[in-house]
Amino acid sequence: MATFAEVQTHHPHPDSLLAKVIAGAPLLNSKDQGLIEDVPSQRWNRETFAWSPTTAKMACIDNGNESLKGVMPTVNAPYLASLRMPTAYAPAKKLRGGDGRLTWQVNGSEEFWMGEEALETKKAESLPVGFSPERFPDHRFQRFIAAFQVELLVRAGHGKRDASGKLVEGQQGEFNIFLAIGLPPEEVDRNGATYEAREALKYIFNKPFEVVRIDEQGQETTWRLFFVEFVPYGQTFGSFCAWYYTLEGTPIATNIERHITLDIGGGQSHMCEVEIAHRRDEPRPKLRMSAEQIGEGTILIARGVSEAIRQQYNTIQLSDAEAQHVLSSGMISVGGRRQPVNDIVNRVIESRADNLNSLLLRYLRDGQSFLMFTGGGSVLLQDTLLRLANMHRKADSFYFVPPELAPFLNAIGGLVLAQASAQQAISRREAHQAADTAAER
């Protein structure tokens, strides 16, 4: 069967942010301008109970249930650094030989492993799955997101480096973060983040995090971190932004009038419909957006795989995070040996295909819309989804985001939203400065 890359007839507009990222092109516009990296912000001082002006690094995290995905501009180069980390957590143990594991400690907590490092222990704990009020109060999750942000800073080239670019041991300094954060669409309404989501974000807003990172060779670096600003957005809308906006800051020229993003995630799947209304005498189309959850994500399939594995090997019990990992890797450890379980995974996916079909049918049959498939689940289920799409639609009426980008697209587009918010912050700061200057005269 042909892969979706081979059968795609629609391609994103060459000027879109999405096309630039796919091509690996420098993210610069025709005036040689890139994304804002540093944003004038303010930080709340918990001791003095007052705001103080500061400068923050721009970043974006798509706060997925199955994994966190993050992007931020790299230091001194017009590209994006990206990081995907499965939401798996395991308390660290003392390793007595061989290469170490990347180990973390946050605000004097227990040392822990996260992501793939945690999954390798075969004793990974799942972090809470659900909405922000269920996730942010969990102390492990707070540590996880702080450590994740530090690792994203490392990927982007921040920290004190030697001549070869390697991190230098010790204190790395203070980092204020201006963070676009992708939340489930149910948590973002016309007034921004809902009350419940805002309350949840308070758990980490302006909270000091002292993050100790111990790399595989035992080198220890310490990072002081503050999330000084959030730009909450409905995560699936981020993917549309990457498809729709150019690095010139304008929309692409398109004759598509209804664009539906189908974001197949780990915990949940969402749709985001944007109506692009072209009106006579108006040079720029008007946008109307709606978004909603359309069902569970790949977690249902992962749990099915977990159950099938338990029936076959009755001593193996997988956490949700481990089951998601088995789903993507197709491997499991049995009796201490790595063993493929592709047959089990394929069987479960096949048995769940009808469910997926029923979830997506109304969108697949909606002949007046254009569909864009994205999210980590769209990679995992590509064969099934492609079969369903071909069954109901013409090839030029849908598009699969390439697998290397699909998990990140919500976060990449989130940077467009962070950019908008940063520009407003800079304009406000300059207006204040100009007013202060005038007042002093």
Add this chain to the structure above:
Amino acid sequence: MNSRYPISLKNIPPDAWEMVQAISAKSGAEVAEVLRQCVVTGSLIELIKAGPDDEAGKYGDFSPTYLARLTRRALGAPIDFLLETGEHPYLATLAANANGPTPAAKKEPSGAPTARFLLDQETVNELQSLCMGESFSAGWQPD
């Protein structure tokens, strides 16, 4: 230094007055608002033209770095205009350097905020109307 606001403006050259009216007509802003913007931008340029006060390089109460940040925003479009029309005074120097640094190297070191506005204002407004790109701290109250 007299800190009182000016209450009247006299001896404005007719050309300048015509430009103010043209800006007002184009942007829909009040003439008074356009004049206010002209004072803000013009005072920056006049201060730099007047030169630093001493060898320390301060301009009144303003450091060169601070002034440079304010001025960059105001002068971005005029510099583009000078380049496009071939009237930039250092065009030859710029052309000689054109094949030098790569796009990556041309980027400024991080640390200082830079006014590089990638999105046009309509896009910012569009995203705002969709309730995206709003800041969290604006509505935040300490417990």
